[in-house]
Amino acid sequence: MENDSEPRIDRSSSTTDRTSERSNIESLGLSHSKLAYDGNFIRSASGVFMAGEIVFGLLVWTLIGGTEYLHVPPLGWVMFVSVFYWVLTVILFLLYLTMAHTRIPQIPWHILGICFNGSASVLYLTAAVICGVSLNVAIRGRYYFISWVASTIFASLAMVCYAGNTVVNFKSWRSKSEDI
Numbered sequence: 001m002e003n004d005s006e007p008r009i010d011r012s013s014s015t016t017d018r019t020s021e022r023s024n025i026e027s028l029g030l031s032h033s034k035l036a037y038d039g040n041f042i043r044s045a046s047g048v049f050m051a052g053e054i055v056f057g058l059l060v061w062t063l064i065g066g067t068e069y070l071h072v073p074p075l076g077w078v079m080f081v082s083v084f085y086w087v088l089t090v091i092l093f094l095l096y097l098t099m100a101h102t103r104i105p106q107i108p109w110h111i112l113g114i115c116f117n118g119s120a121s122v123l124y125l126t127a128a129v130i131c132g133v134s135l136n137v138a139i140r141g142r143y144y145f146i147s148w149v150a151s152t153i154f155a156s157l158a159m160v161c162y163a164g165n166t167v168v169n170f171k172s173w174r175s176k177s178e179d180i
Helices: 010-026 039-043 043-065 075-096 109-136 143-179
Strands: none
Touching: 010 039, 010 075, 039 043, 043 109, 043 143, 075 109, 075 143, 109 143
C-alpha cells in the first residue's frame, strides 16, 4: 500500500535548476578553478626532496612533541625550526603541486627556493646538533631518549633534503639565467 502523504520529487526541475545555477555563477565571472594538478612535479627532484622534507620534518616535531621537551629549553628551538619549516614547506608544496606559482610571476620562485631551502638547511643543521647534544639530559632506555635519538636522525635527514633542494633550485636558476 502506497503512502500518499509522502511528497514526490520532480527530478527534471532539479536538473534545470543546477544548469541555471551554473550559468548564474559563470555570468558573475566565477567559474571552475583554474588550478591544475602537476603530476610531473612529484616525480621531479625538487618534488621528491620536498616530500622528504615534509615527512622527516613531521617526524621530528611529532617525536619531540610527544615527550616532555619543555624541561630541556634548547628543544624548544628544535620544535620552532621543525614546525615553522614544515608548515611553510607544505604550503610551497601545494603551490607547486597545483601550479599556483605560475599565476604569480612577480615572485622569483627559483631565488625564493634557494633562500628558503638554504636557510632551512642551516637551521635544521643547528636543530640536529642541539637535538643530539640534548641527549645527554635524557636517561637511556626511557621513551623520550629513544624519541630524541630518532628526532636527531630525522632532523639530519630533513637537513640533507633541504640542502639537496637548494642545489636543485640553484642549478635550475643557473640554467634559466644562462638562457636570457
